[in-house]
Structures are given as C-alpha cells and as structure tokens.
Amino acid sequence: VKKEVFAREYRIHSFQGRSLRAGIKAPREDFANPYHAWVRSWDGGWRILYDGVSSRQRHRDLAHRAVQVLGLQFAAVDIGEKENGDLLVLEANRAPGLDGGTIDVYATAIHQWMQGTMQRQAA
Secondary structure, three states, X not given: OOXXXXXXXXXXXXXXXXXXXXXXXXXXXXXXXXXXXXXXXXXXXEEEEOOOOOXXXXXXXXXXXXXXXXXXXXXXXXXXXXXXXXEEEEEEEOOOOOOOOHHHHHHHHHHHHHHOOOOOOOO
8 A cells, every 4th residue: 555645636527438527625715624635535624626627638547447357337436636647546436416507417418328318428
C-alpha cells in the first residue's frame, strides 16, 4: 500500500461505456471542521461539483475500462489525478449517491438503453 498525493479527484458516472455525468471533488462550504486533506468523502468535508464540469476523454476512457474490467454495466468511478497528470482509479462505486440530478441522468440512460436508443455522450 502506498499513499498517493492527488491534485484533483474526479467522479465519472459510466453506464454501458457511456459517460453520464462528470464531477470534481471540492471542499464543502458548510463543513465546520477543516476538511481532510486526502480522504475526499462527504464525512471528510468534501462534495462533488457537477455544474460546469466536463471530463476529458482520458478520464472517461479510464472510467469505462474500470467498469468493463469489473464486469459491471455501470458505476461511479472516482479517479485521482496527480500533479504530473497521471491518473489512478480509486474506486468504482456500484451504489453511488444519486443526488443533484444524477438520478434523472441514470433514469434517462436506463430508459434509452431499454428502448435501444441510447447514444454515446461525453459528460
């Protein structure tokens, strides 16, 4: 086990090789304690910003590969980005939080998938 230092941490919601939503982790403004420097969770004082965030193709490709390798159809993939640009998958969450509009994005994708009309889209 080795502790890595990340400049940024992203969350990519990947469904059937399609990027549904992308966010970046940021400190919570309502958190009373100093946020944790490297445990970027809600309890550690962090939240995920989705508005105005778009991911790069390399983030999406890595998220889709992680989901595929794990034999899943979807997951919220947390990706750490080092200062030098290297990426590392931290987690592929099969039961991600679905707040802030994320549930609507998944519902639309599932409906389109069931109807056979789902298209690839970059988030």
